[in-house]
Amino acid sequence: MSKRAGLLLVLILLPLLAWAQKVEVREEVLPNGMKLLMVERHDSPTVACGWVAKVGSVNESPGITGISHLFEHMMFKGTKTIGTKDYEKDREILARQDAVRAEMEKEYSLLREKLRKGEISGSIYDPENATPRLKELKAELEKLYAQEKENIVKDELDQIYTREGASGLNAFTTEDQTVYFVTVPANKLELWFWLESDRLANPVFREFYSERDVVREERRLRVESTPLGKFEEQFDAMFWQSTPYHHPVIGWPADVESISRKQAEAYFGTYYAPNNITAVLVGDFDPEKALALARTYFGRIPRGPQDPPEVISEEIPQLAEKRFLAEADTNPEVQIRFHAVPFGHKDMYALQLAADLLNRRTGRLYKSLVEDKKVAVGEPYAQFRPMKYAGFFEVGAEVKEGVEPAAVEAALLAELDRLAKEPVGESELQKVKNQQLANSFRRLQSNFFLMLQLALYDSFGNWRFINEAPAKVQAVTAQDIQTVAARIFTKENRNVAIYTRKAGTAEDPELAALPSELKGMVKQQLAQIEKMKDAQKLGMAIAQMQQMAAKVPPQMKPAFDFLLKKMEQRLAQLQGEGKEE
Known part of the structure; x- marks a missing residue:
């Protein structure tokens, strides 16, 4: 491995809390309270586009921990026009799912009482604790999931962006914010305004309960089953005594299992209102035209009835x-x-x-x-x-x-x-x-x-x-x-x-399979990855790695892919522990 390639990998993992020389930023605030930050650069015919909802796990309360991270998943499920073959059919299926889940929650409430009395052990969600009625309801819900899938246009948002030449559609959640981003060709900026304003104005939380279960499984596999994940999560909970940083970004297991679509819609109304969002554009565009588009598309979204509640807890x-x-x-x-x-x-x-x-x-x-x-x-x-x-x-x-x-x-x-x-x-x-x-x-x-x-x-x-x-x-x-x-x-x-x-x-078998001349370098990078505690920084580093993937020399590809995989696992782990990306 060349010294240059090794240095490149090291630099990718450096902390990303950095400072810049003077950046000329134009700030505008729409009548509905949404902020727009614009930096005009004409080096490349593209625009890096993003928006941040000022909400993360610190805004959550016991019972709904993990809901901010769940929204990161939900915001890719489409709108009234995107992601569906028939929206009216969607509405019917979603209403029936909510009704079944409400009946299931009654059964879970009975199981919670049994658990408190010592009549059952483990978790109320363990299959062996399911009542006959709960099993019937689960079977009914699975049928509704199947009907819903038949009506879904899978990943249509990503398909539209990709077809129009955009790249890097993604998002991440931390304790303090949730960020959504994509890079679009300069001549497709209006597409971004339309799609993103549609996501905010007309979201449909399809596959809500099945996706909630996916998040719960993600937590089990990447936090509870990783060497340090479950311990670092508890170390965090020990460290933070009196602030909401105490609970993990991915949420506590019982909370993730029980969040309802009704709770999600209320949370969305509070924290995804335009007065709690900032959009950012950096690249090849005309600020005056961009502002006009912002007023046309984002300006149609009504301001929230009140600003989100302030976080008042302080660490003692x-x-x-x-x-x-x-x-x-x-x-x-x-x-x-x-x-x-x-x-x-x-x-x-x-x-x-x-x-x-x-x-x-x-x-x-x-x-x-x-x-x-x-x-x-x-x-x-x-x-x-x-x-x-x-x-x-x-x-x-x-x-x-x-x-x-x-x-x-x-x-x-x-x-x-x-x-x-x-x-x-x-x-x-x-x-x-x-x-x-x-x-x-x-x-x-x-x-x-x-x-x-x-x-x-x-x-x-x-x-x-x-x-x-x-x-x-x-x-x-x-x-x-x-x-x-x-x-x-x-x-x-x-x-x-x-x-x-x-x-x-034993040593990780994938690490053991790498060439001996690369193994020492990879071990050093793995140690650095394990030390990273900031999900938002790690998420940014992963994005940079992904952009470089096509340029990696063939002899470096196994080590590169292995490190990228470990970084993604670490990111999921940090989200589970309540550390940020």
């Missing part, structure tokens, strides 16, 4: 260290996490620079844990994750064979303590500042990634962050980092997860 101060110990089918690992600050906080820049000082092969953690103390393998990591209402800072490392996890934990804490007690050297600090700005400049040459970043930043409350951050990064001093490190990296604020390896765990 942690009073004592918490520890999470587990045996898993993975290499021994130590993770240490601290409560930090949300997006937009004045200390955000110092914490991001602190993470960069520690991170990667050029950072302090690698030098200390791998080169000097020789207690870790792979690449130890550090990351600062600011979310809309809270944030965390985490470090971690894979334990070297024959070394006790306690030694790795001590080495990680020593580097954090060093940040709190010793000022960073001027040249070292300037180096990481320059790296951040250089990485950001490269990434924002892409219309697609600029569109995504504007959407995400606006959903956090301020798209102007993309222009304001460089000066604020440069203004961070060594004293700023030392002060925030001393405040954040305390024992009382510390949460430690230690994963030890179960005996008899």
